[in-house]
Amino acid sequence: MTVTVSHPHFEHHRIALGIGERRPRLSWRVTDAPEGWRQSAYRVETTRGSSAPEVFDVVSAEQVLVPWPGTPLRSRERVSVRVSVRGADGVWADASPAAVVEAGLFEPSDWQAQPVGGSWPEDADSDDRRPPLVRREFTVDGEVAKARLYASAHGLYEAELNGARIGDDALSPGWTVYRERLRYYTYDVTDLIQQGRNAIGAWLGDGWYRGRLGWRGGFRNLFGTDLGFIGQLELTFRDGRREIVATDAAWRAAVGPILRSGIYDGEDYDARDEWDGWTRADFDDGEWHPVTVGRRDPATLVAPTAPPVRCTQDVPPASVLTTPSGRRILDFGQNLVGRVRVRTIGPAGTTVTVRTAEVLQDGELYTRPLRGARSTDSYTLAGREDGETWEPRFTFHGFRYAELSGWPGDLDAAVAAGDVVARVHHTDLERTGWFESSDPLVNRLHENVLWGMRGNFVDIPTDCPQRDERVGWTGDIQVFGPTASFLYDVSGMLGGWLRDVAVEQLPDGTVPWYVPVIPAHDMWTPIRPGAAWGDVATFLPWTLFQRFGDRGMLEAQFDSARRWVDLVDRLAGDDHLWDEGFQLGDWLDPAAPPQDPADARTDRYLVATAYFARSSRITAWMAAELGLLEEEAHYATLADAIAAAFADEFLLPDGRMTSDAQTAYALALEFGLIPDAERRRAAAARLATLVHDAGNRIATGFVGTPLVTDALSRSGELDAAYDLLLERECPSWLYQVGMDATTIWERWDSMLPDGTVNPGTMTSFNHYALGAVADWMHRVVAGLAPAEPGYRRIRFAPRPGGGLTSAAARHLTPYGEAAIDWRLEDGGMRVRVAVPVGATAVLDIEGREPEDLGHGVHERILPLQAVMDIA
Missing domain, CATH: 2.60.120.260 (Galactose-binding domain-like)
Structure with a gap:
């Protein structure tokens, strides 16, 4: 087999036209290579205009985000680049196809x-x-x-x-x-x-x-x-x-x-x-x-x-409805984000009006959740004999249903002819992640997460796409970042957004609740420090580094992360407890009253101190990656002190928490805040008991939800984690699926069991935060996760359970596609994995010793008894 190299990529650009980097880093994929082949060197050939090519040889196994060779780009300059690689045998592969990068205006x-x-x-x-x-x-x-x-x-x-x-x-x-x-x-x-x-x-x-x-x-x-x-x-x-x-x-x-x-x-x-x-x-x-x-x-x-927002899909109406009041409504069968395009013929002056909403109530379009958003488009016809086609240019709506009034002619016939379609709009990111399982409801849940992300990645990572809000809430993307990084290549988009986070960060280190900031904030939403939301400054850069291997992301954001942790350190004081000030806490705990979503079962200062500890630890890790030894020691020591203070304040001698709630245990377990093994086992057992006693219903808000299944499965309580995932009664993920949800809701019960909408004024049907569980589905249910930054080493560690008989995941890593597919069949468990060239992997299946794998496709069969032991 010959060695084949893809064309190079520049930074995180899909199309490298008008880029803003003078020295864009290069990445490539080795798409084919013999078994055991390893890159030992690479060659970059650059051609500038009519000049002779320049060739740069580098002894290195790196192929992701390697430094730009030679002189920096100049404004408007266009350079053709090819890459070749050499194996350990000293043989150079044929050069890749050429890729062209063109600079924007630098000065x-x-x-x-x-x-x-x-x-x-x-x-x-x-x-x-x-x-x-x-x-x-x-x-x-x-x-x-x-x-x-x-x-x-x-x-x-x-x-x-x-x-x-x-x-x-x-x-x-x-x-x-x-x-x-x-x-x-x-x-x-x-x-x-x-x-x-x-x-x-x-x-x-x-x-x-x-x-x-x-x-x-x-x-x-x-x-x-x-x-x-x-x-x-x-x-x-x-x-x-x-x-x-x-x-x-x-x-x-x-x-x-x-x-x-x-x-x-x-x-x-x-x-x-x-x-x-x-x-x-x-x-x-x-x-x-x-x-x-x-x-x-x-x-x-x-x-x-990052790429711009584009129309990425047209969705035809699934049905045409007539409401009890006689209005005509199109059901597109999917809650989506974009606009409606119409094509019609009619007299001049005829006005077609399109009102949109996410849900119906009592058979009518229900717009109360939109609050102050009119969410209405209108088109007045010019009267052209050959017909007119129109969609809005400078707006977007979050909707499943569209009420049309003023239509000239037969609306049913127009829909059948394809004259009305919904056009899906979002930042045109590259899809990189897929998941499926033997359970159709779990698959629909994953689709809901995907659609929720598409609808809320409209230039910035928004909280909702339909009502009078649609801002870049920092806490939402902090918890959803790992899921987003699997499903799409968000490196460029979120990296750019983090630059705005750093710009908006106040001189004292305060990170705003949402970015960009609405300048009238002092009149209604003052900027003040808040746990989980401000911690986006540490969590998200670390997530992007883990998933995309971009150390430059850490370099760019380290000062922002450090300033955030230093601020909280000052606020906490000598006792290292952040126990004062306004906090959102475990936002939208299902037990919180409709109009007081911060009133959660978990002490909001427990949440704040836990995040303080974790952000300090992450900042120490960032410093270590950047070779900042003094800063690493400082923040590691601080993290240790906060963890000790947390345990003294919130952890009881028997392993219970002062807040006997799912989120409290999930935070303590996942953030490493329980100092001894005995109490960790006790805390995990108590968490599993809380899940069982709640009838397997979820009892976490925005903070606890991304952590609770991991806290269980990592602590020997895998069954309880699956019980949470697969529960169908309210509140649960599959309750939403059972209520015909096609995206993730803001509240666990945005729609009540009787089909009416939750009375809370914050009731969105497209909010991705609670969909953060998909990251656990990718890593634990299917079993695909990075073991080293950028998937340089991959961990395949499926943990079957819950009666599932199969699961699979694929992810386009910086090195190429990694995949896993496991099935319970023929009296055993069959596992098939694919490792891209340039990466290595470990296959970790309970009941077997971990096995190191090189690139290629590998298949293993686990005997029946071992399957019964782990499932």
């Missing part, structure tokens, strides 16, 4: 563009401000070799060139800490340029920048009152010339057909106000006005680290 002086927008009077406090269109014509007088558009906006934008849409991204440039970091995207528009006259233009929308944000009515104009497109079109000619068409005073603006647009409220569009052909060069813009030119510090413009 502030590279930018000429400034924001341009409308110039007409507007009511800054109204949601009815009409966003403008902006355009400009230019002439091309030579053969263009390359054309790039670098684009961003105050607000949201979609750009067009010569009548064609540029790119397929949505909701760009997304939501960052705008004052410090505004993303720009790079587009290859070479094929859209024509000789002679050309026209470029952009739609604008309020988005997060200017639109209403926040609950209890929210706030407008939080980042500015203006809307402005920032566009820099650069033309490189065959003769070496470069011309720039940048947004400036030469651009023109007009009111467009969007009447109003908002993230929460939806979009209203009047097709009668369209300007036909407005981004073509033959358009007469005599009725348009000069633009208003704004200001943007070009030093704040940054290239993205």
Whole structure:
């Protein structure tokens, strides 16, 4: 067998166009190699323009995120890269296919563009401000070799060139800490340029920048009152010339057909106000006005680290319903995030209105859980004889059901013809993880977790996608990070978001509850330290390092992690107990009252001190990885002291906790806070008893849920862990499945057994936090986990139970696909695993000695008695 190498990847980019790294690290996969083959060296060949290739040989077995060789990239520079590898036998493999990386604009002086927008009077406090269109014509007088558009906006934008849409991204440039970091995207528009006259233009929308944000009515104009497109079109000619068409005073603006647009409220569009052909060069813009030119510090413009939001799937209606009141509702069969696209024919002035919601109650669309979000789109027809197709541009909704009113004609026939579809939108991450088992309900639970993640990874990791909130709650992604990192390659997206966490972190080390911060926080949600939420500064970078092997992530985030732990150390004082101040605790414990979700069974200061201990320990681990020996010793000593203080305060001599609750035991066991083996055994047994006494119903909130099954299975109480997973009565994961849930709910009982919605004002049907159990399903039920950072070494350790007869998981690691499939059959247990080249593995099955494995496919059969012992 020959050795085959994939094309290289750059940093965490799926497409390396317009990247922001001057020295992008390289990764590759060895897709085929003989048994026992090991990389001993690698060769990188770089070609810059017409120059001769440069070759760099490095003696190293590393193939993930290795340093960039040679000189750093320059702005706009395009480099072709190939990789070859050498085995221990000294033989070089054939070089990989070439991959091309192209730099973005690194220097502030590279930018000429400034924001341009409308110039007409507007009511800054109204949601009815009409966003403008902006355009400009230019002439091309030579053969263009390359054309790039670098684009961003105050607000949201979609750009067009010569009548064609540029790119397929949505909701760009997304939501960052705008004052410090505004993303720009790079587009290859070479094929859209024509000789002679050309026209470029952009739609604008309020988005997060200017639109209403926040609950209890929210706030407008939080980042500015203006809307402005920032566009820099650069033309490189065959003769070496470069011309720039940048947004400036030469651009023109007009009111467009969007009447109003908002993230929460939806979009209203009047097709009668369209300007036909407005981004073509033959358009007469005599009725348009000069633009208003704004200001943007070009030093704040940054290239993205992750893919943009895109439409990734179309979902047709599963059924058309008529409600008791006679309204027509489409059921898409899946709670999803995106918008509805309609195609219809009708008289001019006819308005089709689309209202969306996640659930029905009493057969009608039920919108109370949306709180202040209008979640309504409307389209007024122009009356075109050949029909009209429309979907909103600058909004998104979380919904399963869509109520349509004003439809001209037969709605049933239109649905049958495919004229109404739901379009799924989320950050276009690469799918990397799969799971299945012999239990269809467990498989549906996993699908619900997947759909919940898709719906809440809309540019930032949000808490919910439907109501007047949709912000980046830090505690939610802290607990869900391991699950997210298995299902998708979130390294670039969450790495970029963590940069915003560090930017928003206060000088004293306080990490906000959500990032980006809504600037009106001092009026309604003051920034203050909070356990589990602030601990995202330590937990998430460590998770990303463990799953993706990116030590640079630790380097970038270590100061943020350290400052957070130092703050809590000051707050806790000499006794090392964080027992004062506001805390959310084990948020949404199922026993908490509907309107007081922080009132959990577990002492909130037990939670806070446990997290203080764990974050200190993680910070010590981070320091060790970075070679910071003094810091490692300091934080390890601190972690030991906190653990001792925790045990003295919250652990009783018999192994019980002062809070006799599932979350308390899960925290103590999983965070290593019980100092002796006897009390650890007692605590695990007590946790199992609590589960049994509760009828196997879950009794944990956001904090305890990701830990409780691991606390049981790791402590010899595997049966109790499966009992929790497979319980079907409320509250439980499978109760939600039994109630026709297609995503994970915010509350265990968001819908009550009688089919009515929980009366709490925080009742979302798409919240991923409680879906963090999927990480345990991947690692324990199927048995696939990293044993070393980045899956350099893989642990296959399935623990069958609960009556399951099979389970399987696949994960696309940085080295290639790792997989496991186990089945109880033919009087035994058959286990089949796949190890990618470059990684090693350990097969750990109870009843057998752990076995080291090299790359390749391995199959083992465990005899019946051993299976009975472990299952």
